[in-house]
Amino acid sequence: MQELWNYMVDNQAQIWTYTLEHIQLVGLAVVIAIAIGVPLGIYLTTNDYLAETVLQMANVMITIPSIALFGIMIPILSLIDQGIGFVPAVIALILYSQLPIIRNTYVAIKNVDPHIRDAAKGIGMNTMQKLRKVEIPNALPVIMAGVRQAVIMNIGIGAIAAFIGAGGLGVLINQGISRSNTTMVLAGAIAISILAIAVDLLLGLFQKKMTPKGLE
Amino acid sequence: MIDFNHVTKVFNEDIKAVNDISFHVPEGNIVVFLGPSGCGKTTTLRMVNRLESITEGTISVNGNHVNDLNPIELRRNIGYVIQHNGLFPNMTIEQNVMAVPDLLGWDRKKKKDRFHYLMDLVGLNPDEFRKRYPHELSGGQQQRIGIIRAMAADPPVMLMDEPFGALDPIIRSHIQNEFLQIQEEVQKTILFVSHDIDEAIKMGDKVAIFRDGSLMQYDAPDEILAHPTNDFVRKFVGKDRALKSLSLHSVQDLVNEQSLMQASETGKHRKTVFIDTNLKDALSILLNQEAEQLVIQSEEKTIGALTIHDIETYLHEKIM
Numbered sequence A: 001m002q003e004l005w006n007y008m009v010d011n012q013a014q015i016w017t018y019t020l021e022h023i024q025l026v027g028l029a030v031v032i033a034i035a036i037g038v039p040l041g042i043y044l045t046t047n048d049y050l051a052e053t054v055l056q057m058a059n060v061m062i063t064i065p066s067i068a069l070f071g072i073m074i075p076i077l078s079l080i081d082q083g084i085g086f087v088p089a090v091i092a093l094i095l096y097s098q099l100p101i102i103r104n105t106y107v108a109i110k111n112v113d114p115h116i117r118d119a120a121k122g123i124g125m126n127t128m129q130k131l132r133k134v135e136i137p138n139a140l141p142v143i144m145a146g147v148r149q150a151v152i153m154n155i156g157i158g159a160i161a162a163f164i165g166a167g168g169l170g171v172l173i174n175q176g177i178s179r180s181n182t183t184m185v186l187a188g189a190i191a192i193s194i195l196a197i198a199v200d201l202l203l204g205l206f207q208k209k210m211t212p213k214g215l216e
Numbered sequence B: 001m002i003d004f005n006h007v008t009k010v011f012n013e014d015i016k017a018v019n020d021i022s023f024h025v026p027e028g029n030i031v032v033f034l035g036p037s038g039c040g041k042t043t044t045l046r047m048v049n050r051l052e053s054i055t056e057g058t059i060s061v062n063g064n065h066v067n068d069l070n071p072i073e074l075r076r077n078i079g080y081v082i083q084h085n086g087l088f089p090n091m092t093i094e095q096n097v098m099a100v101p102d103l104l105g106w107d108r109k110k111k112k113d114r115f116h117y118l119m120d121l122v123g124l125n126p127d128e129f130r131k132r133y134p135h136e137l138s139g140g141q142q143q144r145i146g147i148i149r150a151m152a153a154d155p156p157v158m159l160m161d162e163p164f165g166a167l168d169p170i171i172r173s174h175i176q177n178e179f180l181q182i183q184e185e186v187q188k189t190i191l192f193v194s195h196d197i198d199e200a201i202k203m204g205d206k207v208a209i210f211r212d213g214s215l216m217q218y219d220a221p222d223e224i225l226a227h228p229t230n231d232f233v234r235k236f237v238g239k240d241r242a243l244k245s246l247s248l249h250s251v252q253d254l255v256n257e258q259s260l261m262q263a264s265e266t267g268k269h270r271k272t273v274f275i276d277t278n279l280k281d282a283l284s285i286l287l288n289q290e291a292e293q294l295v296i297q298s299e300e301k302t303i304g305a306l307t308i309h310d311i312e313t314y315l316h317e318k319i320m
């Protein structure tokens, strides 16, 4: 225990650097995942058949072990000289994020009270106005919950990205294992947990702030 | 103002919700759609602002076929109060009420003035409610907000689907009166769905009675009560239709037709009522309070007295 504490204090600067890398990796992946997943989820509400297919695919995606996914991507991305490192890691995280984000967006928009949707149409809102003023605001808490879930999941999976050289806190675990240094592995694991808990708390606050007052 | 011309609506190729109905709604009238659940009232209403397509026939508003108009613009020019109020839970009361003016791009000052005017109209304090959310209001308050939201951009036509549905009888009657007062001032052309015969008689300039998608009778309330066209209408308006129709006539109407007897100067079996009292209430007073005669007051003067017998004569000669 004492040893672990000493290790973390001694390597403070290094751990901070890895933490920032980790945040960068997950942050970028989630921003891109939102940019893809939310519009896609909204679009799917207009096409039930496609919705089922896409949600199934996202479901399957999330069951692929991350190591295997990296394994598949290495030869493909090698074609553009990005087989290992930051790029494949971000892509993998984006893919994993799709299920919670698309699913929550889809379900949230679908579940907006039909009377409210009807009122929006009935007073003369067009499709975009209806989405922007009524459907998205009312769906926001559930969409945010999906994003939060994706972020937490990605902080965990992001640790494995170190195996393909993407950096982040996984490096501690990776190197710890190869050097049989349990302290280092533990330090990495603990740092990741703390990061996950802290981010979850922050996002919880953010979610509260984003929720329209009338829905509380 | 609004014309239905052989309008039919078929859902899913085999459910005939509305069956070949035709009628004319004059400008400034309230027409009440009345009938049992599932008879096609809501569907008929929603074809007017194109929330439902018209399978056959035409509907025109102000001489224009609704199918020739842009649906978005059409809806912005027709106030719509939906069954179950449908307020937007994410918006404040002010944002809800100003939803249509917002879409129309009104400036801030104009919106603010309009909000104040409308809130005053339904007796709610604008400053107290402006920043509140729908779930912080009582059912009756929510329905008032639903109504003024539909009136916000001052549309000439309003569609109201059971706007007072979820209210207890006392509040309901209060809001009905309030609404009739507002209507005196604003003179909108209104289609109003109800399944309550008493509400229809009270609110309607005309009443349209539906059964299984067909129009059974379209007439003024007293006409429907006095001369139901068939057994369905007769049953629907109820055995007490004679009594109901008395509520549509005032003592004044009776005085115009019959001469009153002299009010006796003394005696405890007399009650005083004003000339604008309706005959149903007058009769109730005679029955409940065991008065033998009602002394009629008009502008502080006694103009004569009325007995049960006079009301009966009037009912038989003028109403039924």
Ligand SMILES: Nc1ncnc2c1ncn2[C@@H]1O[C@H](COP(=O)(O)OP(=O)(O)OP(=O)(O)O)[C@@H](O)[C@H]1O
Residues within 6 Å of the ligand: B011, B012, B015, B016, B017, B035, B036, B037, B038, B039, B040, B041, B042, B043, B044, B195
């Ligand atoms: N979207 C729809 N698809 C299929 N059938 C429908 C649809 N909307 C209404 N109907 C059917 O059309 C008929 C008329 O329905 P409508 O909603 O107009 O009745 P209503 O008179 O308003 O009844 P209520 O008093 O219960 O509101 C009903 O048989 C109903 O089941």
Ligand SMILES: [Mg+2]
Residues within 6 Å of the ligand: B041, B042, B043, B083, B161, B193
């Ligand atoms: Mg209805």
